[in-house]
Amino acid sequence: MSEEIKKKFLYVNRKAPYGTIYALESLEVVLIGAAFDQDVSLAFVDDGVYQLKKDQDTSLSEMKNFSPTYRALGDYDVNKLFVEKESLEARGLTLDDLMNLTYEDEDDDWAEKSSIHVITRSELAKLMEEQDVILSF
Amino acid sequence: MLHTVNKSPFEKNSLSTCLSFACQGSDVLLFEDGIYGALKGTQFESEVTEALKKCQIYVLEADLRTRGMRKENLIDGIKMVDYGGFVDLTVNNNTVQAWL
Amino acid sequence: MKFSILVSEGPYQHQASDSAYLFTKAALEKGHEIFRVFFYHDGVNNASRLTVPPQDDRHIVNRWAELGKKYNLDLVVCIAAAQRRGMLDEKEAKRQGKNADNLNEGFRISGLGQLIEAGIQADRLVEFGD
Secondary structure, three states: OHHHOOOEEEEEEOOOOOOOOHHHHHHHHHHHHHHHOOEEEEEEOHHHHHHHEOOOOOOOOOOOOOOHHHHHHHHHOOOOEEEEHHHHHHOOOOHHHEOOOEEEEHHHOOEEEEOEEEEOHHHHHHHHHOOOEEEEO | OEEEEOOOOOOOOHHHHHHHHOOOOOEEEEOHHHHHHHEOOOOOHHHHHHHOOOOEEEEEHHHHHHOOOOHHHEOOOOEEEOHHHHHHHHHHOOOEEEEO | OEEEEEEOOOOOOOOHHHHHHHHHHHHHHOOOEEEEEEEOHHHHHHHEOOOOOOOOOOOHHHHHHHHHHHHOOOEEEEHHHHHHHOOOOHHHHHHOOOOOOOEOOOEEEEOOHHHHHHHHHOOEEEEEOO
């Protein structure tokens, strides 16, 4: 049944991590969803870009640091993480501030490539138009 | 695409973000607290009026009336729909994107 | 057309559950099919058997259960989100060693895969959240 249909799923993340649960529970959907062999992309817009910030240390806030989980996405064939350029710039961030998330491209001799793609709002808007199912967190 | 916005533009940037992502020919539905973005006389009126050039904007009548607003409070060009109309908007667009 | 509905917030705290309910009802009255209503994040609280809202206001949980019964809807509560928030059916309560369960009749607890399937199988997935 589900195996025959392949849809484009986009997970849109616009909220910062830890202040609310949306970032964590969004990631949980993505991980479970990975088993369904759909065409999955993630978008990080507005404060959502903060979810990928490196050096998250939750020892003093006593919350679980779930940022390492983003690193596992590559192993689940979730390797299209689109970060909106304008949201990064508005926050004074660059790609260097983000975690180094990679995957191994089986079509390119398992070469290690970046899963994060910084794209403009206009490029992301076009990508959104192509999606079949959009889940917002 | 049908874009839905349910938060007030005074509370969150969801309306502005939505309108900047909405492509030519999209539909936008303002409902719940999102109806405040549909009103004349606010600081968002010009932004919304500008957006009307590229997309059709709708407001859910139930949520408008619930908040003490009426048709005459709406920015010109914005259309009211009921829940049946909301359903039709989702049917007539390929995908729905909720801007929360 | 076949719809799946995602409810991402709890009853009363946000209007999301109300909007989702009225949308679902309107879709059904227009002759559309609802493949599944999936409750995630605080939305799992829409399945609580223990809510006691004021008598002169809508009973959100009962309303969903009644709509579900009338149209034979699949009202699914996410197990991971439910466990976090203390929403358990009888089986889960026993499994977790808890002395009570609180899932209202008409809802069932299941995994996140049901949400993905809901997106795959429906023509439209409509989300109500905050």
